[in-house]
Structures are given as C-alpha cells and as structure tokens.
Amino acid sequence: MANFLVWVVWFGAAFACLVSALAVVSFRNPFYSALALIGNLASLAVLFLLLSGEFVAAGQVLVYGGAVMVMFLFVIAYLGDKSEESPWSGGPSWQVVGAVLAGGAILAEVIVVVGLKAGDFLSSPHHVGRAFGSPASVGRLFLTDHLLAFEVTSIVLLVAAVGGVVLGSHARRTEEPSLESRARA
Amino acid sequence: MHGPDIQWYVILSALLFSTGALGVMLRRSPLIILLSVEIMLNAANLLLIAFSRLHGREDGQIFAISVMAVAASEVVVGLGLIVALGRRNVELDVDKLRTLRG
Structure with a gap:
C-alpha cells in the first residue's frame, strides 16, 4: 500500500x-x-x-x-x-525543426545508452538509514571529505557577487553622461 | 528503494533536460533562455540525487548543492547582463545582439 x-x-x-x-x-x-x-x-x-x-x-x-x-x-x-511571439506560432521554420530534432536526439541518446549499456547495473539500490540526506550528515560530509568543494563554492559565490556589482555599477556609470549631455542640449 | 527504479528517474531527467535544451534553442528572449538553463541544471541535479540514493552515499547530494550554488551565481551574472542591456534600451533578442563590446 x-x-x-x-x-x-x-x-x-x-x-x-x-x-x-x-x-x-x-x-x-x-x-x-x-x-x-x-x-x-x-x-x-x-x-x-x-x-x-x-x-x-x-x-x-x-x-x-x-x-x-x-x-x-x-x-x-x-x-x-x-x-x-510564441515559438510555436508562425508555422515550422528551419530553426524550430532543427531545435526539436536536436532535443529529440539528446533524449534518444540518453535512453539508448541507459537501456543498452546500463541494464542490470542499476537495479540493486542500497539500503540507507534514517539519517541519510539529513542536514547533519550532509554538513559533516561537507566539512570533512568535501571541504575543497565547499571552499570553491564560496569563492564562486563571491566572484558572482562581485560580478553582479561590477555589471550594475558599469551600467550606471555609462548611463549618467548621456543624461547630462541630454540636459545640456 | 520503494517506488520507482532508477531508470524512471533517468528517463524523467532526460525528458527535462531535452525540454530545457529545446527552450535554449527555440526562444530568443535571454530571460527565458536563462530559465531554460535552470531546467537543464535541475535535470542534472535530479540525476545526481537519484544516483546518490542508488549507491547509498551522500556525495551526490553534496555535488547537487554545489550545482545549486553555481546556478545561483550564473543567475546573478546573467540577470546583471540583462539589466545592463535593458538600461541601454537594447532590444532583448539574442538573435539581434551581435556585439559584446562595452
């Protein structure tokens, strides 16, 4: 049940x-x-x-x-x-046909690979305890076995934050002179 | 494992991934292309967690969380670019964006 x-x-x-x-x-x-x-x-x-x-x-x-x-x-x-416009409107263009074919090819590839090659390897799941996937055990793994991944992730986030600030401030800096020149004119 | 075997997850993940790829290839708005990339990243995440459960090890979940962080940073940079484009009144159409020069 x-x-x-x-x-x-x-x-x-x-x-x-x-x-x-x-x-x-x-x-x-x-x-x-x-x-x-x-x-x-x-x-x-x-x-x-x-x-x-x-x-x-x-x-x-x-x-x-x-x-x-x-x-x-x-x-x-x-x-x-x-x-x-909706991508489906306006009849089938070569772009839509190509995209659908490419998407179908990815799908067929994955299913064929799984069906032919993986076969029996995939049908014996392990038994896991109640703590599997809990915050405590994930956190312990993060701070022991995968400490490098943890630190690299923090650097990636820091770089992305800096990039966001740079992109935002750059857009503002180039916007201001055009406003001034428009006011002068 | 109660319920569906890993094959079901693989097929669902393949379907999701190709839907996201279809979105990236079909749509011209960079906003929707970013959303479709999120779908593709999530298809990969689903597979990581399914295999992590299959092998009874949590390493896949660790990797899924890292993928989530990478996706968040990708969204920050992508949306920053889109906002910068929107402020210049450039038409948001990836077929018409031909120069990356500042």
Missing part, C-alpha cells in the same frame, strides 16, 4: 515537473514562464524527498524557489512587458 502511494506521488510530481517545464519553454510572457519554473522546482523538491534528500529538497525550495526566483521576478518586472 505504501509502495502504491509512492508511485502515485512520483507520477504526480513527474507529470507536474514535465508540464511546467514545457510551460516555461512555451509561454509568451517571461513572467508566466518564471512562475511555471517555480512549480517545476517545487515538484522536483517532491522527487528529492522521495529519494531521501531532505536537506537538498529544503535547499531547493528556499534557495531556488525563494531567493533565485524572486530575483528573476524582480528583474522581469523591472524590464517591463517583454512578451515575444
């Missing part, structure tokens, strides 16, 4: 995941696309919970669904209405 319930939750989350991903790709308005991506991230968090990745699921909702997507929505609102 519990197994059946897991399958039901899995199919619900997987379906929501795929539908919202397609919605992100096909909505005309970027604002709706960003909202659909929040749904996608939330259903992925459900899948992470099924895989006993509790800490990653919480991080997904907090960091992705919260912080990153709020930043996206702010920028989209700041830029105003930037709707474009």
Whole structure:
C-alpha cells in the first residue's frame, strides 16, 4: 500500500515537473514562464524527498524557489512587458525543426545508452538509514571529505557577487553622461 | 528503494533536460533562455540525487548543492547582463545582439 502511494506521488510530481517545464519553454510572457519554473522546482523538491534528500529538497525550495526566483521576478518586472511571439506560432521554420530534432536526439541518446549499456547495473539500490540526506550528515560530509568543494563554492559565490556589482555599477556609470549631455542640449 | 527504479528517474531527467535544451534553442528572449538553463541544471541535479540514493552515499547530494550554488551565481551574472542591456534600451533578442563590446 505504501509502495502504491509512492508511485502515485512520483507520477504526480513527474507529470507536474514535465508540464511546467514545457510551460516555461512555451509561454509568451517571461513572467508566466518564471512562475511555471517555480512549480517545476517545487515538484522536483517532491522527487528529492522521495529519494531521501531532505536537506537538498529544503535547499531547493528556499534557495531556488525563494531567493533565485524572486530575483528573476524582480528583474522581469523591472524590464517591463517583454512578451515575444510564441515559438510555436508562425508555422515550422528551419530553426524550430532543427531545435526539436536536436532535443529529440539528446533524449534518444540518453535512453539508448541507459537501456543498452546500463541494464542490470542499476537495479540493486542500497539500503540507507534514517539519517541519510539529513542536514547533519550532509554538513559533516561537507566539512570533512568535501571541504575543497565547499571552499570553491564560496569563492564562486563571491566572484558572482562581485560580478553582479561590477555589471550594475558599469551600467550606471555609462548611463549618467548621456543624461547630462541630454540636459545640456 | 520503494517506488520507482532508477531508470524512471533517468528517463524523467532526460525528458527535462531535452525540454530545457529545446527552450535554449527555440526562444530568443535571454530571460527565458536563462530559465531554460535552470531546467537543464535541475535535470542534472535530479540525476545526481537519484544516483546518490542508488549507491547509498551522500556525495551526490553534496555535488547537487554545489550545482545549486553555481546556478545561483550564473543567475546573478546573467540577470546583471540583462539589466545592463535593458538600461541601454537594447532590444532583448539574442538573435539581434551581435556585439559584446562595452
């Protein structure tokens, strides 16, 4: 019974995941696309919970669904209405056909590789304890075995923050003289 | 593992990844291209966590968290670029952005 319930939750989350991903790709308005991506991230968090990745699921909702997507929505609102044509409108162009073929090729490659090569290697999952994926055990791994990854991640975040500041201040510096010259004229 | 085997996760992740790749190739708005890149990164994350569960080791989850941090920094830089473009009143269309010169 519990197994059946897991399958039901899995199919619900997987379906929501795929539908919202397609919605992100096909909505005309970027604002709706960003909202659909929040749904996608939330259903992925459900899948992470099924895989006993509790800490990653919480991080997904907090960091992705919260912080990153709020930043996206702010920028989209700041830029105003930037709707474009739906990619499916206006008949099949060579670009659309090529993109669909390339996407299908990636999909077929992965499925063929998994089906032919992986086969039986993948069907014996290990049993894991209750602490698997908890914040305590993930944190312990982060500070022991993967300390280098932890430090590198912090440097990446620092560089990205500096880059964001530089991009923002550069845009302002080049904007001001044009305003002054316009006022002088 | 109760419920679906790893194959189901691999197929779902492949579907998600190709959807994201389709978005990157089809759309012209850099905002939606960034959102599609997020979908692709999340497909990779799903696979990392699925295999981490399969092998009963948490290293994959560590890697998934690192991917999340990389995605966050990518969004910061990408949105910074888009805002800089928007301030210059450049049309947000990657087919028409031909110069990167400041």
